[in-house]
Amino acid sequence: MTSYREERGSCVIEASALDLEHGRHWQPWLKLTRRTDGVCVSRTFDRLMPVFGTKQAALRYAAELGKNLADEEAVPGPTPSQQEPATWSVYKAFARLHAYWSGERTCACAHLISR
Numbered sequence: 069m070t071s072y073r074e075e076r077g078s079c080v081i082e083a084s085a086l087d088l089e090h091g092r093h094w095q096p097w098l099k100l101t102r103r104t105d106g107v108c109v110s111r112t113f114d115r116l117m118p119v120f121g122t123k124q125a126a127l128r129y130a131a132e133l134g135k136n137l138a139d140e141e142a143v144p145g146p147t148p149s150q151q152e153p154a155t156w157s158v159y160k161a162f163a164r165l166h167a168y169w170s171g172e173r174t175c176a177c178a179h180l181i182s183r
Contacts, residue, residue: 081101081134095115
């Protein structure tokens, strides 16, 4: 499936394009793998946007994105063995709930103001 592969330092970039509608729409696909001290950590970006009209355009976008992420060292590295538990998922759930309630209040206020 990989149409493009490049090694940049400790990072391997693999890029491709997924055919969504029999050659009419192509979605970029990217996988970044980082090697550190014999440990490999990968991250796959399989829901990239926008969707392109040609395979080459989608492939070029995914490859450039991979190069930029590798150059900025935004690729995940191996996690230390004594890492504290992540709280992002709990934070994210509360953030969504807060956004929902804020939106409800805003819509209710807008409805009252428009009368």
